[in-house]
Amino acid sequence: MIRLTDKEFNDIVAYIKGNYGINLTNKRQLIESRMQSVLLGKGMNNFSDYFNLIKQNKSDEITAMLNKLTTNHTYFYREPAHFNFLKNTILPMQEKTNARRDIRIWSAGCSSGEEAYTAIMTMMDYFGLKRAGWDFRILATDISLKAMEAAKHGLYGTESLKDIPKAWEQRYFNKQGENLFELKDEVRNQVLFKRLNLMEPFSFRQPFDLIFCRNVMIYFDQPTKNALINKFYDVLKPGGYLFIGHSETVQRDTSKFLYVEPSVYQKGSVSICR
Ligand SMILES: C[S@@+](CC[C@H](N)C(=O)[O-])C[C@H]1O[C@@H](n2cnc3c(N)ncnc32)[C@H](O)[C@@H]1O
Structure with a gap:
């Protein structure tokens, strides 16, 4: 050795x-x-x-x-409470208040893409026939080019799909043999993959409505997590949401985020006096 x-x-x-x-x-x-x-x-x-x-x-x-x-392990419909929150809270609110009909989402630490693609399927499912009037795209980033190459190919084994609703498996995938599923282009084309190291400064043209950063910060120490969470705050729209992994937390005394429910945080829509 x-x-x-x-x-x-x-x-x-x-x-x-x-x-x-x-x-x-x-x-x-x-x-x-x-x-x-x-x-x-x-x-x-x-x-x-x-x-x-x-x-x-x-x-x-x-x-x-x-x-x-580290691990790139991920799968479709992981931690479903977040996709339910997207469907039951965020999307109905967007429908009522978003005259521009555009929703910007970032999957930060996307690995092989299952999280971003699940969010797209949740939105396609929610909007159904009304989808044509909406522009919803997802930026998905990671440091691992290898994981993102797999994401772009959109080929997944049964293990990755184990938690997905059966109807989605049929609607959004083409079966390619016994244990292989190919994601349909209509889902794949909605996600833009880019290499991005979360430790580097962020520069985005527009702020996001929702950021997923789940099961990524487990590798970081507390000061690194605090700094990253503050960077996420800065690139969210007022009222925007941050989803983190269910085993992770945002320290309330170092962040301006409002706690909504376990692993869901919101940027206040008015400035908060601390
Ligand atoms: C376990 S995966 C999480 C995948 C997905 N978000 C989920 O919850 O299933 C963690 C990912 O974080 C990525 N990661 C770790 N450090 C990073 C950094 N500094 N910048 C960008 N991505 C990073 C890893 O490459 C890995 O793909």
């Missing part, structure tokens, strides 16, 4: 946290065990050589490493 020296370990922890927010402080054994095959495959016998390679060839090699150390 190739071991990390203390210096190598401290260097890589600082580099990954500084650039990607991901906190690997307690993951020494995980790094050693999961990276063995990668180092051996490159004919390397120490971590310093590998880290030098990473620093030269940032985006490809680093995301391959982050893929090994």
Whole structure:
């Protein structure tokens, strides 16, 4: 087994946290065990050589490493309470108040796309025949190009569809053999995938009505989460919503978000005195 020296370990922890927010402080054994095959495959016998390679060839090699150390696991209709909230609260409100008939959503940390596509299906299902008058598009971003390549192909196994309503499986997918489903173009074409590191400054032309950032901040330490949540606040419209994972929280004393229900937060529509 190739071991990390203390210096190598401290260097890589600082580099990954500084650039990607991901906190690997307690993951020494995980790094050693999961990276063995990668180092051996490159004919390397120490971590310093590998880290030098990473620093030269940032985006490809680093995301391959982050893929090994974090999880891209996701599936359609994960944490359905959010899609019910979208259908039962946000969309009826948009219908009443949004004269422009456009809804902007961001899936931040989208992995292989199931979250963004589920939101599109929820909206297609809600609007039905009235859909033609509406412009709803989703920006889906991640640091993992590999996960987003899979998302763009739109091919999924049965495991990813296990929680999806049966009617949606028939309506929005073409079955391609026993265990493979192809997402229909009418859903696929509504999502724009882009590589975006959440640690970098945001620059968007228009603010969002809704941001999903679910099961992403689990890798970040508290100050990193607080800073990111404040950045999300700044790019939401007044009255816009933030959905986080059900195991995650927004600290009320460091954020301006209003608590709505577990894992759902709202940017107040009037400025709030604190
Ligand atoms: C477990 S997946 C979450 C997928 C989906 N949001 C869900 O809840 O099922 C976490 C994703 O966060 C991404 N991620 C981690 N750190 C990131 C960063 N600094 N910038 C952008 N994406 C990041 C990972 O690449 C991974 O695809």
